Amino acid sequence: ALIGHNQCGMVNLVARKDKFIKGLVENAGWEKDWAEEHFMHFSPMFEIGNEVDFVLSEAKRLRLRYPKIQVAPLMYKVEDNLLYQVREN
Template identity: 85%
Template sequence: MNRLVPVTNTEDVFSEYRNSPIGLLLEYHNLGRAPDVYTAAQLLIGMCMDNRKHLRIPDNFSFIIRTGGANLRYSEFKVSYAIAVGGVKSIALIGHTQCGMVNLVARRNQFIQGLVDSAGWDKEWAEEHFMHFAPMFEIGNETDFVLSEAKRLRLRYPKIQVAPLLYRVEDNLLYLLRET
């Protein structure tokens, strides 16, 4: 079953996200909604650090945490801050296609050699660094990871709306993810 749901009009937005910051995000980015003026963040966006992704959203609309693979496991204090101090009630968790955090082991040699050549690291130190951290940051399949991370965040923050989304670098659009 295809879990990607394109958003080409407002009726495509899942009912639980309509008239919410998640729905607005989809309208701004995919549908070209004119930007509104915000003085406070409406949501937290957790997304990958990949440079190919750029969201079309108004200034001050959201907090954004960018981490490899949209993995917020090691950014929970920042998530908690956005909720407790920033007052956000929604989180958009955005994975993307062609993510570098998928199959990290395939990039092992490139990673190690890159640290040796570009950062001046000792090869053994670079190998140890990769072996220590790669298992923490490997996300497996992008879609499966975003769905599991959304579920984890919902359990951690039960009063917060969490929407798993996927950004397709092929067309620069956001897609809803079916969770069945």
């Protein structure tokens, strides 16, 4: 199973740029310039547009990479603490 979740911090990561950088500086001891450079370099690689679309695209990618392994895309919904199977077209 491949499990995604809603309320993901990687969705619209650019909108949280300042908070992300502040966290690296205050919690990890990074210099602000280094944290900004890190964010600008890596955020485009890790930002996702939509949780459901992402889990579906990852399921497809994994199926192509590992054709003998069954991949089931699931979503965990934070609000109700339940796991849902994602319907694929």
